[in-house]
Amino acid sequence: MALLKYESQVRPPLVEGTKDYHQVTEDIIRPIEAPPSRLWWIGFLISVALLLFGVYSVYREVTYGVGQWNLNKTIGWGWDITNFVWWVGIGHAGTLISAILLLFRQGWRTGVNRAAEAMTIFAVMCAGQFPIWHMGRVWMAFFVLPYPNTRGPLWVNFNSPLLWDVFAISTYFTVSLLFWYSGLIPDLATVRDRAKLKWRKFMYGVLAMGWTGSTKHWQRHESLSLVLAGLSTPLVLSVHTVVSFDFATSVIPGWHTTIFPPYFVAGAIFSGFAMVQTLLVVTRKVLKLEEYITIEHIEVMNKVIVLTGSIVGIAYLTELFISWYGQNPYEGWAFAKNRLDPFSPYGWSYWLMMGCNVISPQIFWFRKLRRNLVVTFFMSVIVNIGMWFERFVIIVTSIYRDYLPSSWSTYYRPTVWEVGFYLGTFGLFFTCYFLFSKFFPVIAVAEIKHILKKSGESYKKNMDELERKSPDELYHDTHGDHH
Amino acid sequence: MALKKFVVGCFTEEQTLFDAVKKVRKAGYKLHDVYTPFPIHGLDKAMGLRDTSIHTAGFLYGLFGTTTALSFMTWAFTKDWPLNVGGKPHFALPAWIPIMFEFTVLCACVGMVLTFCYLCQLAPFVRKHHFHPRATDDLFVMVIELTPKSNESEISNFLSNAGATEINVQQAETGWWLGRYDKEKRLYRDEEAVSA
Numbered sequence: 001m002a003l004l005k006y007e008s009q010v011r012p013p014l015v016e017g018t019k020d021y022h023q024v025t026e027d028i029i030r031p032i033e034a035p036p037s038r039l040w041w042i043g044f045l046i047s048v049a050l051l052l053f054g055v056y057s058v059y060r061e062v063t064y065g066v067g068q069w070n071l072n073k074t075i076g077w078g079w080d081i082t083n084f085v086w087w088v089g090i091g092h093a094g095t096l097i098s099a100i101l102l103l104f105r106q107g108w109r110t111g112v113n114r115a116a117e118a119m120t121i122f123a124v125m126c127a128g129q130f131p132i133w134h135m136g137r138v139w140m141a142f143f144v145l146p147y148p149n150t151r152g153p154l155w156v157n158f159n160s161p162l163l164w165d166v167f168a169i170s171t172y173f174t175v176s177l178l179f180w181y182s183g184l185i186p187d188l189a190t191v192r193d194r195a196k197l198k199w200r201k202f203m204y205g206v207l208a209m210g211w212t213g214s215t216k217h218w219q220r221h222e223s224l225s226l227v228l229a230g231l232s233t234p235l236v237l238s239v240h241t242v243v244s245f246d247f248a249t250s251v252i253p254g255w256h257t258t259i260f261p262p263y264f265v266a267g268a269i270f271s272g273f274a275m276v277q278t279l280l281v282v283t284r285k286v287l288k289l290e291e292y293i294t295i296e297h298i299e300v301m302n303k304v305i306v307l308t309g310s311i312v313g314i315a316y317l318t319e320l321f322i323s324w325y326g327q328n329p330y331e332g333w334a335f336a337k338n339r340l341d342p343f344s345p346y347g348w349s350y351w352l353m354m355g356c357n358v359i360s361p362q363i364f365w366f367r368k369l370r371r372n373l374v375v376t377f378f379m380s381v382i383v384n385i386g387m388w389f390e391r392f393v394i395i396v397t398s399i400y401r402d403y404l405p406s407s408w409s410t411y412y413r414p415t416v417w418e419v420g421f422y423l424g425t426f427g428l429f430f431t432c433y434f435l436f437s438k439f440f441p442v443i444a445v446a447e448i449k450h451i452l453k454k455s456g457e458s459y460k461k462n463m464d465e466l467e468r469k470s471p472d473e474l475y476h477d478t479h480g481d482h483h
Numbered sequence: 484m485a486l487k488k489f490v491v492g493c494f495t496e497e498q499t500l501f502d503a504v505k506k507v508r509k510a511g512y513k514l515h516d517v518y519t520p521f522p523i524h525g526l527d528k529a530m531g532l533r534d535t536s537i538h539t540a541g542f543l544y545g546l547f548g549t550t551t552a553l554s555f556m557t558w559a560f561t562k563d564w565p566l567n568v569g570g571k572p573h574f575a576l577p578a579w580i581p582i583m584f585e586f587t588v589l590c591a592c593v594g595m596v597l598t599f600c601y602l603c604q605l606a607p608f609v610r611k612h613h614f615h616p617r618a619t620d621d622l623f624v625m626v627i628e629l630t631p632k633s634n635e636s637e638i639s640n641f642l643s644n645a646g647a648t649e650i651n652v653q654q655a656e657t658g659w660w661l662g663r664y665d666k667e668k669r670l671y672r673d674e675e676a677v678s679a
Contacts, residue, residue, distance in 0.1 A: 021520060021620065021621035022620055022621040025621065146555075146559070153564070155559040155560070155563070155564055155566070157568060158559070158560060158575075158579055159568050159575050159578040159579075161581075163582070164581040164582055164585070167581070167582050167585040167586065167589075168585050170589075171585040171586070171588055171589040174589060174592070175588060175589065175592045178592055179592075182596055185605065186619065189619045190520070192619075193616040193617070193619045206607045207607070210604060210605055210606065210610065210611045211603075211619075212518055212611055212618070213518040213519050213520060213618050213619050214516045214517075214518055215516060215517045215518075215519065215523075215530055216516070216527070216603075217603040218523070218526075219522070219527045219532065220535045220537050220599055220602060220603060221522065221599070221603075222522050223538055224537060224595055224596070227537075227538050227591075227595060228595070228596075231545075231588050232588075234584070234588075235588050238585065242581055446520060446521040446522070449520055450521045450522060
């Protein structure tokens with residue numbers, strides 16, 4: 001009966017150690033039930049402090065106007081839109097892991113999808129802040145919505161990529177939130193049913209919304225997850241495509257390129273995976289989840305990083321080639337003088353981007369480095385610095401020396417409130433992530449249980465028992481099986 | 484909505500559960516439900532449940548989104564206020580594709596999740612009877628409804644023969660409600676059961 005025991009020689013188990021279902025529940029839910037550690041408090045309070053600094057920076061900007069930032073007539077988009085695109089990009093990995101890998105039946109996603117989806121939601125929340133506060137008169141923000149108004153009614157411009165962005169980002173946030181929460185419901189019910197404290201039982205009872213685990217409900221839940229994944233997949237591609245349209249449909253040299261949509265999407269996945277690594281390398285250690293978020297998970301994600309990093313690299317080179325091949329003098333100037341020349345005012349940022357995004361991830365061709373946690377963590381930070389500079393390069397180096405030399409602006413530096421706003425979104429992101437990791441199961445408990453029988457040490461043990469049975473016995477046992 | 488009596492049997496292995504489901508259906512007992520901590524593929528078929536059509540609902544919501552977005556933008560830009568954007572056509576279909584797509588996805592997702600919550604009776608503050616607290620942890624909980632034709636001890640024996648590790652009888656309200664129980668664990672709202 002040796003044929004029955006299929007064990008991949010290539011892929012190691014997704015969950016390490018011998019575990020039964022109860023052990024899985026224990027391991028993942030325990031951190032929720034324990035009081036927060038000192039480390040958690042320190043991290044949380046730093047995040048809240050950053051958030052408060054961000055709130056004050058935004059307060060300054062609202063009270064005194066966008067003049068609190070060092071933007072000028074030439075550089076109308078600076079740090080704020082750079083940060084917007086950076087955060088949106090980071091969000092993409094969560095949807096990629098939860099939706100696209102679900103459709104591709106990638107079992108390893110179960111270890112990391114919950115945290116990655118949460119990261120998506122928090123990142124999109126941070127991203128949304130920038131265009132909103134950049135409006136200046138933020139109390140008019142509702143003008144972006146098509147509602148019957150007293151100005152005609154004068155409708156919003158449906159032909160504008162900026163309006164497409166409003167729809168794309170708000171849809172993306174809503175759908176990610178629903179996808180994440182519908183997956184959380186069964187796990188929240190698990191926390192509820194284990195709870196000993198009255199308030200915890202009540203709180204998680206409210207959050208779990210009366211989930212029982214009925215077979216019919218699971219059937220619907222599975223169908224719902226699959227369809228939401230199917231819808232999220234084109235959605236996530238469309239979101240960054242639309243963000244790239246903000247640039248690509250304009251006539252600014254350096255922005256006006258057809259390569260932008262795939263280039264932006266690849267970059268988004270690249271930076272998103274890096275952020276997932278940053279978070280999970282720490283989370284798995286602190287919450288002692290090394291057997292669920294294994295070194296294999298880290299390695300697989302590093303492979304995605306080297307792949308998408310190289311795609312981004314090819315996109316950079318293609319852009320350079322086309323700027324020369326196209327023979328448009330303005331386009332050529334933007335690339336050759338504003339970016340490639342390391343001695344130009346912002347040339348350093350282009351080479352920083354190249355170094356961080358294209359050259360440094362190549363170390364992940366080595367297995368040993370892919371599986372090294374310190375290297376992974378360090379690289380994940382490097383990649384996100386690089387991706388921030390990519391957006392900075394796209395935005396600032398394309399516009400600071402434009403068609404009219406008299407309006408060139410080579411001295412753009414952010415003010416403290418501009419930087420403070422950015423730091424504030426870090427505060428928002430990490431405050432949310434700390435709360436999430438304390439109060440919600442960071443790994444999808446039900447999904448891990450679902451794959452436990454197919455992957456893991458206990459599966460092998462069962463198969464060993466099965467092997468010892470005679471074929472007749474086995475046939476009798478499994479005859480008319482549900483499959 | 485009245486109180487009913489159920490025999491509850493807990494299983495620890497999927498295989499025994501599947502066999503037990505088959506036996507229950509063969510014996511003709513009224514299988515109320517099986518509660519499991521994670522989705523078990525094929526269990527719905529084994530229980531004789533029909534496929535869910537929630538994805539069809541999703542498709543219809545999506546279709547609603549597409550048509551709403553298209554017809555609204557057409558009306559706003561060709562009839563209500565034909566805005567001249569750089570001399571481009573008023574009916575600018577290619578430029579509307581992003582919004583039509585986003586709105587389709589939005590409607591399909593929101594509609595499906597709401598439908599899912601409605602069908603599974605999921606809402607904050609809803610109260611339901613939970614047959615076993617470990618049904619969301621590591622037990623597969625089979626619940627058989629007692630009818631005038633079946634008797635308690637017979638089903639209990641049957642379940643223990645089928646491999647159930649823990650068997651008990653429970654009286655429960657199977658629907659959902661927002662109210663409270665009285666001291667005897669009877670529903671306040673359920674006048675009949677309270678007076679009985």
